[in-house]
Structures are given as C-alpha cells and as structure tokens.
Amino acid sequence: MIFCTMASPDHLTPGASHPKFGSDYAEKEIGAIFPEPAVLLSESHKSYLIERHGTLDLDPIPSMDPADPYNWPSWKKSTNLGLVAFHACMGTFTAAAIICAYEDIAEDLGVSIQRVSYLTSLQIAILGGAPLFWKPLSHRFGRRPIFLLSLVLSCACNIGCAKSTNYASMAACRALVSLFISPAMALGSVVVTETFFKHERARYMGVWTLMVTLGVPVGPFIFGFVTQRVGYRWIYWILAITNAVEFILYIFFGPETRYIGADVQSRSSAFKTEYLSLRRIDPTPFKMTEFWHPLTLFTNIPVMLAAIAYSMVFLFASVLNSVEVPQLLQSKFELNAQQLGLLFLGLIIGSLLGEQLGGFMSDMWMNTRARKIGRKPTPEFRLWLSYIGFLLTIAGMVIFLVCTEQATAGKLDVRPVVGTGVAAFGNQVVTTVLTTYAVDLYPQDAGSVGVFINFIRSTWGFIGPFWFTSMFESVGIANSAGVVTALIVGASFIPTMLLHWKGNRWHSKNTDSLGLGGIEK
Template identity: 85%
Template sequence: MIPTDMSPMDREVPKSPPTTKYDSDYLEEKDAGFEVSAPGSFLSEPHKSYLIQRHGTLDLDPIPSMDPADPYNWASWKKIANLSLVAFHACMGTFTAAAIICAYEDIAEELEVSIQRVSYLTSLQIAILGGAPLFWKPLSHRFGRRPIFLLSLLLSCICNIGCAKSTDYASMAACRALVAFFISPAMAIGSGVVTETFFKHERARYMGVWTLMVTLGVPVGPFIFGFVAQRVGYRWIYWTLAITNAVEFILYIFFGPETRYIGADVQSRSSALKTEYMSIRRIDPTPFKFREFWHPLTLFTNIPVLLAAVAYSMVFLFCSVLNSVEVPQLLQSKFELNAQQLGLQFLGLIIGSLLGEQLGGYMSDLWMNTRARKIGRKPAPEYRLWLSYIGFLLSIAGMVVFLVCTEQASTGKWDVRPIVGTGVAAFGNQVVTTVLTTYAVDTYPQDAGSVGVFINFVRSTWGFIGPFWFTSMFESVGIAASSGVAAALIMGAGFLPMALMHWQGQKWYSKSD
C-alpha cells in the first residue's frame, strides 16, 4: 500500500532503493542493478483492482493511491478542464503585460509622456512576474493551489479596474505593478499542477499546453487589443482584462479543483468532492520557514536546471520579448500602421507558436515513448534534447529573417517577410520552451513547482532587462546587424550549453542525487 502521507512530488523516482517498492520504481531499480519483480507485484490486491478499474493498467508512473481525491485518479475531462483554467490563468500574466503594446502612442499622448517611458509599463510587469511567484509558491504549498488562484484572480480584477481609472502615469504604473504581482501564481505553479495531475508518459504534452499559453499571451494580447484600442479607446483594454479575470474566477469556482494532494485515508466520492471544491483551509500543517521564499533560487546550483533555464530564457528574450515589445518601434513607424494594423503584425508569432507546440509537446512525448518501446526501458531525459536543436536553429533563422527584412523593407509599404520571420522564430521558441521545461522537470521531479518558479524567474529577468538595451543595439549596430548579435547569444548561451548537457547531463544530476 502507498504511504498515505506522501505528496505527489514525493511519489516520483526515489533516490535510493526503497523499502516499499512501487511500479514507478521498477525501471529505475532495474537500471541500477537491483533485483526486482515485475511491475505491480508490490501492490496489494485491492490496490491493483482499484487501479485496473480506474485506469485499465498497472503501468503507471507515479502510482496513484486508492483515493478518488488523488488528482491522478481524476477523469480525463476533469484533468483537462482544470489544466485549461490554470493554463489560461498563466497566459493572463504575459497577456496582461503585452496588452497595451499596440496602444503605446495613445497612452503616451494622453498621459503626456514618451513612448519609451510607456514601454516601461510592460517591462515593469515582466520584472514582477518573475519575482512574485517566490512569494506565492510557499503559500500554495500550505493552503493549496485553488485558494491562491481564486485570490489571484479576484485581486487582479480589482487592480485592472484601478488601471482603467488611472489619470496619470504614476497611478497607472502602480496599478500595473499590483496586477502583475497578483496575476503571477499560475505562471510558475503551473508546472507543479501538471506534475500533480498527469502521469509521466503524458507530461510533455500537457506541460506544453501550459508553456504554450504563457508564450501565446505575449502576441495574443496586442493582436486582440489592437482592435479595442482603435475602435473604443485603450482604457477598454483594462476593462476587458478586469472582466476576463472575473469570468475566470467564476469558472474556477466550479471547474478548478484542488490539485495539491497530501494524502489521507481512502475517501468516498462525497468527501472527495468536499476536499477538492469546498475546503478553504490550511492543508499542510508544516510550519513556514523563511528559506522557502527563496528556495527556488537555490536551483542556481543545479546545473541541468540552470542551463535549461538560461538556454530557454535567451531564446525567449529574442524570439518573444524583442519580437513583441519592439514591434511598435520597428514596424509601426516603418509601415505607418494604426493600432489595429499593428496588432495584426503579431499573427506570425501566434501561428508559429501553435505549430511549434506540436513538435515540442505531442511529438516530444511520442519521441520518448517510441524510444522506450524500442529499448525496453525509459530513455534518459537527455534523449528529449535532440528536438531542442531544431528549435534553436529555427529561432536563429527566424530572427535573421525578421531583422534583415525589416531593414530592407521600403518605408510606407507593408512587407510580409518580417512577419514570416517572427513566425519561424516563434516556432523555434515554442519547441525550446516545452522541451527544456519538461527536461528540467524530468531531471528534478521531486520539486517541479520550484523548477517552474526558477525558470520563470530567469526568463522574466532576461525579459525585463532586454528592452533597456534593444534600442541602443539597433542604433549602434543597425537593425539587420542586430540579427548577428541575437544569433551569437542564442548559439553561445543556448545551443552549445544544451549540447554539453546532452553529453554530460546524466552524470551531473546523478551525482547531485
């Protein structure tokens, strides 16, 4: 029988031969040379019967308990509905930050500040989105994911109303900062929710849903709100965000059950329903420790997670942040676009991200599962990295096309080639995003929530710094030549470190265990 006080994070691969064995440990023990029996032989007969009835197989990793409240035992529709809400919530972080990009000129004119200063309203949110989850993660660990998400949506709604009512730059910046702080939890905790809900063989596919929504928030925001700013004014951007927060709050009450499962005696369906939806209380009595609020940053010493985070963040900086925040400066004046036309320039990023997720998510799982069937055991996490090289190369190619073609385009005459470039770069970015995030979680599964917070911190830090030097780079070396800078940094801080990780990664994290 599975010990009932184990959290989902604890039900991952053990660091040493356990005294009580589970099916999920079978392959690891076999690889380590231990004498093992066939999968499922260490479960009680009632437990086996429960799993067969619920899942149709004993080949599960990790092994669920016999409790209906255990998220691994939920019906597929319930898991997907919950993930959809969490992923959309995560999307709202970057979506909100990028929402005003198409309205920079309108905001600058009304508040009587420069466009460069207005762009800081986006940079400010990016910075806070990176640091705020350090505060939310320990709270979600003690009180559960559901209360934190509900609180996040309610307070974000209130602060977005404050943005809509702001009459000067300072008050709008303050409200934007508060929105970023309150909307941020799902951007980092989402990786923990995926790990707490889905089995390992399907994790990349659903991790990809979460990462895709975070990525899509950047281009979809200005794409949609370009129409809003052009037709009814930019303040309706904030009203729409507030309404969206309120609607998701209501949906989450009914379709967002608690995924933080500590373990309990086997429950009935009625008590499981109460635990998942109606219980707002502290579910983990462990006392708070101050170090928990900065614990994810200790992953700077975890080489596989660090390199994956840095490599992904460098691609994200150019293929997502530069391709969105700098579009008004690069394309709006060049092609003489209004807010609505400017929003349409983000269509390439949206299409590229959607297509890239097919390779980074679904095909990534298929890639790993096919290899597992061929060799008769689970392949090392490094095998997934083969797909990341495609992403790095397409990211570089897309940035070269975007920047070179932007400089070559005739002033006042719209050219589709830069948009094609952003689409190619977005495809590569999404492949790198999903593959490296899944790889980082696979190498450190015992604390997937901290991995998500850490990656989000590194990504957002890079994203915050970038807009401060992008303009200087364009002025110093030129728009086309800047593609060489992007290519060099992606290759040097992304492609080459991942090649090294592919070669030595298993040794590094094996030693750390």
C-alpha cells in the first residue's frame, strides 16, 4: 500500500479548517514544517498522478485539479517562472540602471555625483521594505493581479522619471518605481514553492535568485551604451517600454499560482481561474499583523542566520562591486560610460557560472545523498556547498581590491574585473543555497521567508554605500580586502557553521514548541 501526505497546506485558505490543526492553521503561517496526517490515496487519485506525472513519489502531493499549479505541464511552469524571475530582475536592474550615467545626470540636474548616487540607494532601501505591503495583498487577490498592477504603475513612473526636469521630481518618481516594481523580488520564492516539487526546488529557486543578482550588473552593462549613444533619459524610456512589454506577456503567459480550490474542475474552469479572475480569491479579513509578519522571522534563528550570511556576501560581491566601480575604476582608467559598462561583464559571467553549482548541482547533491542513505537528508546537508561560495567570494574580493590599487592609472587592467567575476561566482552559489535552505525549512511560509531575506539584503545594500568610501579612505583600497574578509568570515562563514551544527535542533524545537512533532529526518 502507498501512503502519502495530504495536499500542501499552501492550498488551504487562511482560516480554513484543517483536520488536525484547526481553523487557525494556515492563517498563522508560523514558519515551521508541520507534519501532516498520512492518508491512503484513492485509486482515482493514484491513476491521475501516474498519468500526469508518471510517479507517486511527489512532495507535496498535488490534488486532481488541473488548475493546481503542481499539475501544470513543465513548459507552463517554466514560462511563468521566467516572467516572474525577469520581473524580479527588473527591481535591481532599475536601481542599478543609472550607475554609468551618474556624471551625465549630475551635469544635467546641477547636483553632485554623490547626490545622484542617492537615487540608487533610495531605490535599494524601498525595494527592501515595499514587499511587506504587497505580500498580504497577493495572498488575498492572488499573485497575477499584483504583478500586473506592479508593471502598469512602474511603467507610468518610469515615464515620469524620463520627463523629470529637476532632482526632486526624479527622486520622487524613482521612489515610486521602486515601490511598484518590488513584488516579484520577494514573492518569487513562494511562486517557486507553489509550482515546483521539492526535489527540483533549488534548480528553479536558482532561476529567480540568479535574475535578482544579474539585475545589478546587467543594468549598467546595457545602459552604459545607451547613455553614451543616445543620452541617459532613454534609460527611463527603455525601462518603461520593458514594463509595458512584460505586462502584455503576463496577460497571455502568466497564470495565477495562488491555488485555493480543492475540487476537480473542468479545463474551461481552470482557464478562468488561472487567467481571467482578477477578483479577490481569499475572503479572509485583513489583519494588520500580516503586514509585518515576515519581520517576526528575526526571532527565528535558522532563517535569520541564513539571511544575514547571504546578505553580507551580497553586500560585497554584488553591491560594492557595482556601486563603487565608477568611483574606483572610471576615473583611474579614464573611461566613458560605454567603456565603464563593459567592466560589469565579469559580474554577469561569474553569476551565470555560479548558478550551475548553486542551483542544478545543489539539487543533484541532495538527491544523490537521499539515494545513498535511503531517506531525505536534513536541509543542513545542502549548506556544504555554501562554503565554496564563501571562499570564492573572499578570493574574488581580494583580487578586485588589491589589483585595483596596484593598477596603473590611465592604463586599463582587467585583473579587477576577473576578481569581480570570481566574487560573483561565489555570491551566486551562496544566494541559491542559503535561500533554498531557508525555504526548505519553512515551505508553508515561503512568501514570508522571501520577503524577510529581501528585507535584510536590501537593508545591507542601502547602508553599505554610505561607508564604503570612508573605508577606502581610512585603510586604503587594498587593505579594505582585510575588512571584507573579516566581515564575511564573522557574519557569513561562522553563522553557517552554527547552522550546520545546531540548525536541525533549532528548527525542530520551533516545531515541537507548537506541539506538532519533529521535522522529518
């Protein structure tokens, strides 16, 4: 006989009754892995799963509803994830888009380059906090309506940026763009959890995390050419056009992934649910606590440590290596905007290569271990790969900073670019491994985990540029490599070692404190 778990708790409406945990089960989103009662699947359910997926070895077990995202064909899941991941990329892409145009904007608006750099810092800060507002709305109205609204409003505000005639109006429009473009940066984790099974989660979580990472270097890489050839205002026009095109693509290829219904539906009914429904799908009343619920994960030690460890690596390997490149290399090598944009190629290549280890290889790592021991390994086993990421990040940052100081002024030196590529490789490994680890711990609360990680990452990213310059001036560019190494070891490497040692006990204790039993070993 084959025994399987019931449908994922994500399929329950908050406030709906659960056979074991009562009416408050899904609403609380406590952030623990809840054991579910074992039930024997009906023969019709087995037949449906075999026909649809070719196996019963699925986690979680989907319903027999074609509207259930777990039952979608692979092309449909992948296309939707591609749209969501690109949408997430647009958050960091938009923030970093003007990096190569700082000098042009400063000259046009009559302000200092330092003030212009705040247009990027401002967006980074808002990208961290705005998802706290969008997550509860997406829970009630679905992901699709929020994404569509996000793109329409972002498009309008990017047009406002293009038309701005002074610094204040441009800053206001940039702030609004950041507010409206942010949902996918945090909700990508829950979209992956709602559509892909656990054994393939790291691979597809990596697509989302990779796009968020790539947005930082790809923005200045592309718009360096735009600034040099047609002027910086075309940056905003291109961003607005991109928002409009993605809105159209969402209409046809971005179905709803927030699944509530549990009854078998016809194909026509499934189509209406996925594409035509823009109404409220969850009648549960709003609670103010929902808007800051993700921040309660500060008290959840495993998720908090994973978020901090990742964010410190992201701060240096992505933010420092992007925001400070104009200051460190543009004047030293006497580069124009187009040439400066080419220096971001190292970050792009490193991130793409790093994702192969952090995503695809991460799933292989876990699946191979499961076959070897005959059971699912604990989530902490995935953390072994993160150490490779930490070491490569440190090595890359040392190469970048030391070679930048040693480079001869006026003569282009590619060694710093190689360093950024090595650091980007390590950063992407850490990004995917630690994000997937946190979601694996609490898949029922994947949305809050994504929002929380995004909040920590963006907070670090906002604060960093304010003290990077002081660090370079106080200890020197090359010696700053020592500061960076110490911070990564102290805030990333050591906390991850603690997770390896105590993580399973910590999150098991969280579950036991609720009287729900331990986590599957």
